[in-house]
Amino acid sequence: MTQNRSNLIDVGRITSVFGIKGWVKVHSDTEPPENIARYSPWWLKTKHGVKAMEVDEFQPHGKGFIAHFKGIDDRTLAETLTKVSVSIERDQLPALAADEYYWHQLEGLTVISVFEGGDILLGQVSHLLETGANDVLVIKPCDGSLDDRERLVPYVPEQFVTKIDLVAGTMWVDWDPDF
Known part of the structure; x- marks a missing residue:
């Protein structure tokens, strides 16, 4: 996992679009993978900078997941968010036992x-x-x-x-x- 802003940690990535209504395919690096949906907002590291996005729908699909962002309702807008890292703020990660590490x-x-x-x-x-x-x-x-x-x-x-x-x-x- 890499970071762009000091308090952000990568937890997955958006791989491609899904359908025509603004949905995207998501690969999760969290354990278990579905835990990525628990975090909000998602910080997307796009070529135009880092932007906070709110996931309003999320569901399993095949071996991964699909997600929909609030305000992104067509394929063209969704395409601008593909092939980017999904990050969260570090303080959102659950606390670990003293002998455990991320x-x-x-x-x-x-x-x-x-x-x-x-x-x-x-x-x-x-x-x-x-x-x-x-x-x-x-x-x-x-x-x-x-x-x-x-x-x-x-x-x-x-x-x-x-x-x-x-x-x-x-x-x-x-x-x-x-x-």
């Missing part, structure tokens, strides 16, 4: 390996991948990192991820730097 909170953290007792800077969390078994951290090199390799580290707290300090912007992992 992906956007982990992105950008500096990653230090404590494998076999040494502190080695591996890089920064670029993004996460959902693999089914567990999520995977994609760690890209940064200034001062061990080398210029990208690393994939399973996001398994207490096993591979030993500590996260959001204030310090650091994550410690028990991960062999040779992997």
